[in-house]
Each structure stands twice: as C-alpha cells, then as structure tokens.
Amino acid sequence: MRADLEIIEKWISPESHVLDLGCGDGTLLAHLQQEKQATGYGLEINPDHITTCMGRGVSVIEQNLDLQGLGNFEDQSFDVVLMTQALQAVRRPDVVLDEMLRLGREGIVTFPNFAYWRLRWYLMRRGRMPESETLPYKWYNTPNIHLCTFKDFEALCYRKNIHILNRTVVDSEHRYRWFSRLWPNMLGQIAIYRITR
DSSP: OOHHHHHHHHTSOTTOEEEEETOTTSHHHHHHHHHHOOEEEEEEOOHHHHHHHHHTTOOEEEOOHHHHTTTTSOTTOEEEEEEESOGGGSSOHHHHHHHHHHHEEEEEEEEEBTTOHHHHHHHHHHOSOOOOSSSOSOTTTOSOOOOBOHHHHHHHHHHTTOEEEEEEEEOTTSOOOGGGGTSHHHHOSEEEEEEEO
16 A cells, blocks of 8 residues: 555544545545444545445445535544545635534545645746646646645645644655655655644
8 A cells, every 4th residue: 555545544543434535446445444444435526436446345425525515424423534635636625624624523635745846846947837646637637726735735724723633745656755754845745634623
C-alpha cells in the first residue's frame, strides 16, 4: 500500500466507522475493513471504480459531492471522514471541509502540494503550468480545479477554526522522507492532514 495510505491507517482507531469521499477503487477502505475491522461507506462517481469497490467488498454509494452534497448523512454519524487526492477536484473545498467535520469527529485530507519545489522549478523554467506524476493533466483538461499549498490549506483551516491534529508529507514515490518535515511547503509533494473542530 502507498505510504500516504499507511500513514492514514495509523491515524484510524480499530472498529472506526468511516466515510471515504471520492474513494476511488476502494483500496483504502478494503484495507481498513481487513486490518482495522472498520465499517463504513465510500462515495464515488466513476462507474469502473464503483464496480471494483463492490468486488472488494466495499460498500459504495454513487454520489457526486458537487451536485448532491452530503445532506443524506446525519451529523456526527462517522468517526472519521476521509478525502484522499480529491479535495482539489471539488468546486467548493471549503464547504466540503465543513461537511466532513459535520459528519465526523475527525477528517483526514490529502492533496497535491502546488508549492512543491519541482513544480516551482517547472513553472519557472518552462513558463507553463506544471505536469507531474501527481498532476499529470494539461491545464485545459485537468479535474484539479483548486490547486493549493500547505500554507493555503492551513490558512483556510485557521479561518474556519479547524484544528490540525497531525500534518505530514510524502514524496512523488509516496514515501515519507524525514527532511520533508523541515520545509513541507517546499519539499512535500503530497500533503496529509488530520483535522477536527
């Protein structure tokens, strides 16, 4: 399993009730069910991913966060609400964060850090929107509509009175590197946050 998902697993208590927003193919939820005896649901809009989730025994709901929101879930109905590599693809990330913490006691969010040094260097050297393993699209066809940095995300959390319990980072190979902790906004490619109210 990827290092960012291993970090997330460590932050989740056994037998937690989990909601995974944009759960993809269900890899994380299936692992949490097996290793942590977690229960819960994934939300996904890609039909192929939904089929894969069901094949893995993951309960998945076809739901578009931008169109349908999360009003079909009651307040504090989950221990943890996850959103890995999808925050930058929703229309209103600020609203999604509020909803995550309405539904769960804690939220865990990961996103590509647009201030990563290689992206800065690409932009400076080529004068074009950067492309990388974590941001592989052209500027005109990307699903990533709200790119941000560690500092941007932390400023939003501060403004919304969201408390950051843990923050860490992994690199392009999804490995944790000790030196990335020194300057996460510059050296971290994938940001990983654990938040609460």
